[in-house]
Amino acid sequence: MAALSAWFWNERFWLPHNVTWADLADPAPGVEYPKAGHLFSALPLALGIFALRILFERCVASPCARSLLIHPGVGRRAHPNAVLEKVFTSITKSPDSRHLDGLSKQLDWEVRKVERWFRNRRNQDKPSTHTKFCESMWRFTFYLCIFTYGFRFLWQTPWMWDTRHCWYGYPYQVMTPGLYYYYVTELAFYWSLMFSQFTDIKRKDFMIMFIHHLATIGLISFSYVNNMTRVGSLVMCVHDASDFLLELAKLANYAKYQRLCDFLFIVFSVAFFITRLVIYPIWVLNSTMFESWAIVGPYPSWWLFNFLLLVLQVLHIIWSYLIARIAVKAVLRGKTLFVPSPSGLREGDPVFLCPMSPSPLLSLLLRLLSPLETFYRLFFSLCATMSAVTLRAAQRTSLTRPQTVRRLTLILLREKTALTATVLLPKLECRTTAAGDTRLGAPCSSSHNM
16 A cells, blocks of 8 residues: 555656755745645545535525525326336336337237326426525525625735746745635635535436536646646636636526526526636637746646646637537527518418617627638528529429428438528529419529518
């Protein structure tokens, strides 16, 4: 065990050259350096935060949910059935037609009744809106409080205004009480999230969130033991800056304030892009990779720390792309409507998705929300080109006008883009003859365009 401990705490890995653990073990009177043993204090604090969460959800969040007419009502539950329960827990939660037919014959039930049982049983495992509202309200409260504390603390530190102070005198940097409380509270919160995963209703993203919490705990602990707490505090503050906005948008969604939810999600998206794609790489990564190289120099744990921060940046880019897609859809949802085409279609013909004129503010938001705007333009142009090819192919066949219109309408609705509709609608010109010929390209007797 001693050999394993000596291998794990190898000074040549953890510390810069010519620095040993003994140099950090006996600081001057009144001076305290980070030690690995300090992290154990986060475990009892995590239990305290977990208990505080239960108390908060029952005494604060639940009454707020009820005041917004979000009641903890339980949906329709599946009737107890040993055979179906065994299939649900050990074989499949969504049986195919073969399983449904077999279970229907075995139980002498209709297939629809078996399907209904599985649907109700699946819904039992989903958290109710009331539960999700209380959880989001707790997270919103914590994220807002910890971000406020962290920002106020960092406002008074020199390394917030000049990140080179993160490395001056490293690793002989004093652990101040404010920085210690900030670190241990963040670490305890993520430990409490890991605890709560095993007591809450198990969700589909259980393993993903478990790995996320574990990686966060590992990164916080690694930076503390390595005494990179100054730059670590900057990383935590940058991430906390947008998290509470997402939880606030969730609260608005659960309360069915859809416009407020869309607005808050747009604000969250802008804050996320600015903090994760601008401030984090320019402010944090620049300091950890280049300023630390010039002041301290590289060593093994320095390479690992920067590698983890770069992996985090890759995740930021992926999440930003996914958030941009959702945000653009939210904006377009409030600025599009279904209207009949002005060409006088017959009753029962499909309608087209036509865009309203976007305001300058909307245009600005779209530019801010989509750092991958070039990709979107190329993608939409490709959709328009493919649809135009479909149109030309239809002109060479005997498809009638309503058939072709329906095909192109499905394409437009599938892509959900007003740009494609704008490109294609002028191309759908049909001329009707006195004999009632409605083929594309037929002789014209009406000048209306679709």
